[in-house]
Amino acid sequence: MKNVVMLVCFALVWLSKPHYALAQKQLPPQVVILQYHHVANNTPAATSVTPETFRQHMQYLSEHHQVVRLKDAIAAIQNNRPLPENAISITFDDGYENILTNAHPILMEFGFAYTVFINPSSINTLGDQMTWQQVKQMQPLADFANHTLDHLHLLQRLSNENENQWLSRVMANIEDAEQQLLEQLGYSYKWLAYPYGEFNTQLQKALSEAGYIAFGQQSGAVAKHSQFNALPRFPAAGRYANIDTLKVKMSSIAMPVISHSPSGHQRSPGDVMTDFSLSLDGNNTDLNQQQLACFFKGERIVPNVSNNIMQIELEHTFTPGRVRINCTAPSKSRKGRFYWHSVAFFTPTEKGIFLD
Template sequence: MLLRNALLASVLLCGTTMALAQDYLPILQYHHVDTSTPRSTSVSPDEFREHMDYLAEAGFQVVDLATALADIKAGVALPDKAVAITFDDAYRNIYQNGFPILKTHDFPFTVFINTGPVEKGHTSFLTWEQMREMEQSGGVFANHTVSHPYMLRLEDGETLEQWLTRMAHEVNEVEALLNEKLGHSPKMLAYPYGESNTEIRAQMAELGMIAFGQQSGVVDKNSDFTNLPRFPAAGNYAKLSSLKVKLNAKPMPLVSFEDQGDFASSEPVQMTLHFQQGDYRLQELACYVSGQGEAKLDWLGSNSVNVQAEKAFPVGRGRINCTMPDQSGRHYYWFSNVWIRAAADETYVTEKVKKN
């Protein structure tokens, strides 16, 4: 996977007014806006209001996600301090508690919907009528599959070909409903649980989809548009102090990286980062392993480093986050990578399964 980032400052001239512009985009990820839902995926209405008020007061420019991504790919500069807002799942509390706050600020936003519970009329999920109302005030609705599956797990007796067919159906069914019920689709997908692999990402490229994981980081034109990063902003990440750091993040100036694949084993994970030539504060790079603390850094030269966890990940998803201050000290370059460690009774589509 290549992340050949070129962070170039550009200047827009508008009459006699000079405004900085940026070629990258931090994206915020929310789920519930409620106090009675699981804390790990929730912000309270008060916390969400605090976040949105801060964006407005600090001069952030909340942009439409699909438009901003198209601009990044085309090399068109975004406004200075551009940021996008997203929600995963079609929870009704987004409409009840989040939407009024977003409307107050006239902020655009994107909701990735899983259509299974919507079509069944589940009272905890949005209705198509509510979505149409939200569209009138900047809402965009995108794909989160039909049933919110673990996309990398095989069902009993399922072949790899049948698995890929089932995953295509999960995505295509939602695309059809978006076009039928709302009249259009932005052709964007958020992977359930943030999980994808080489085959799924290739499938999304074939379907013409832009897709998002749940690793943290910043999007620029050299990002993998079948696995874009977002910053979680709920639960443990809902504090405004930590959100401020993420809102000022930049893409890590990498030429490439290697991560040993999508799956972790009983051995500690490691990855190698190769940095661009440039005036960077590489000596201040810091990487943190989820649940373990600081990672071991082994420099392989002036611009390459091996990043290693001390212990194996437990079953589930684990990640390593790396940050580095820029020369101004006001921003951090940011990069994150995620691995999955499957339990013995979970039939994930690992390299071993594919060989068998």
């Protein structure tokens, strides 16, 4: 009897506390998207993951996450249909043959669907790329989508080209690639992965008006409030391939960002950024605003937060290349999980050349 009384008392105390399981609310549908290029031992280290490491990633996913086909994840988010809280989608950029020879057998073994963004002009042409026959044999496990005709720097203008001429040219390139995908594969998702992850406001707007969903290379999870003309993906190769750091990203939550300032992504050499801010959706009470932190060029910056506006001070002069500001905040109810948002900036040389 004494043990029963003690057990009841313990249960009453337990129920009176804001226990983790009781405090948790269902997350809105969202997905983390991983981005790979090469799966090989003899390709550029910055964009490669070895087959052994790739298998390690897939093994971890099989034990801790649910891999969801990208088209199913996007449809669920757009239509507010439920997704597993640990949903992951797998993508590759460029149609390298080593995706077929090294990655595809591992993905088949685990039963993981995936998406490859390809350049139709390179298929059947470049020696390290797949053929159309190989592309077709990877279906139905693999979906294929647009990475432009020829992997051009989309923001780079030709000499004496004005903004309208530039935008018409790059949109024609994208539309031509989409038509070739339709002719070869019999379907068109109207998805575009930006080569080098580069985009600007004008291109985002044009793609949205043409009915495209676009994917960048800045990090973060995807939810309904995300920009569907520049969806984030986590690079998972090169220096980002370490599973100990990657698994934190795999479990990240989409930060409810309404806007950021400065708002554009393309910069000119010599432009100076002295502050950066995010406007957050105040209806989210799970994001711990008191522990927000931003990371820029290896430095951790603690922001000022007031009235759902997060602001950091910095002194950065833009030089040719790509930089990102990553901001995170822990979840109050999901131990070890972080809200994550990244903003990318792209700067050409003085001559307007964007670096590889």
